[in-house]
Amino acid sequence: MDTSKVCQLTPWDTRGYSTALNPRFVKTGRMFRGFFVKTISFVGYTVQYGCIAHCAFEYIGEFVSCSGPSMEPTITNHDVVFSKRVSRHLCRIQKGHIVIAKSPFDPKMNICKRVMGLEGDKVCTSGPSDVFKTHTYVPRGHVWLEGDNLRNSTDSRSYGPIPYALIRGRVCLKMWPPHSFGVLAESPNDGRIL
């Protein structure tokens, strides 16, 4: 056998390609690039639709799960309500509306109360069982909030009126539980609205 004609062991494989251009490596390289491109476009779509969803919740409305007894019997613990954001942005919150607002004592918490007085209104600061009635006026740019369950509610009667800018939205519909689905009732304490 003529050894000069035997192929030497070189980096070239039997098909004549170098290992650098070996189809196996080319395929792996393409796979990584394809994976990278897919990840980038997935992240891109997530950011895009996340922003659109955020703006929908910010400007149209959001679902809120309420907890606590301060709004009984209108809203009870674990009820889910729908809160319209449009009313707040267009400044159309009125007396008697139930609102979701940021807590003045904890920026990460929200509170759900009824508006009992707007700026300039006279509000009753004494309880329904007090002998002597005391009143105060709501300052400019503020609202007076009270829970429907006056005996068990920490509201403007204890911490004073809150700035209108803290209001997030107006609760307009109860979504859960199903047997009480629908528009929320009027205030049971109508006599306190002066």
Added chain:
Amino acid sequence: MFRGFFVKTISFVGYTVQYGCIAHCAFEYIGEFVSCSGPSMEPTITNHDVVFSKRVSRHLCRIQKGHIVIAKSPFDPKMNICKRVMGLEGDKVCTSGPSDVFKTHTYVPRGHVWLEGDNLRNSTDSRSYGPIPYALIRGRVCLKMWPPHSFGVLAESPNDGRIL
């Protein structure tokens, strides 16, 4: 022809809404440019200065004493105010002026901040309307963009003695 026009309009509206939402979220979560007016923050910020306000600090609750913040006005939900934070919740703050003989103090309630303008003689701030809820803060002013000759990081408070 009408159908093509209709389809083009719909897709134009679609793209506008899409990019509008992305831009809104960028301003909401990253930062925004604010044009300031009024004399209450002189000499640090003067009338018609443009500053950049970071929103991240507010969302992560990293506002400290001495920071200049943009907040919603407690008296007008459509207006914003630009003041310096002189006290956080639990801090003791000086409610009397620098020229008063008797110094009076108060404590900042939970969840509130005490704001004062740098121009103490010509600023309506917490000394008149009390502390404001932290939730009203929109962002922290970190950079002055305009005018070009005063571009850069903002100065420390000229009233450092009032921070207790």
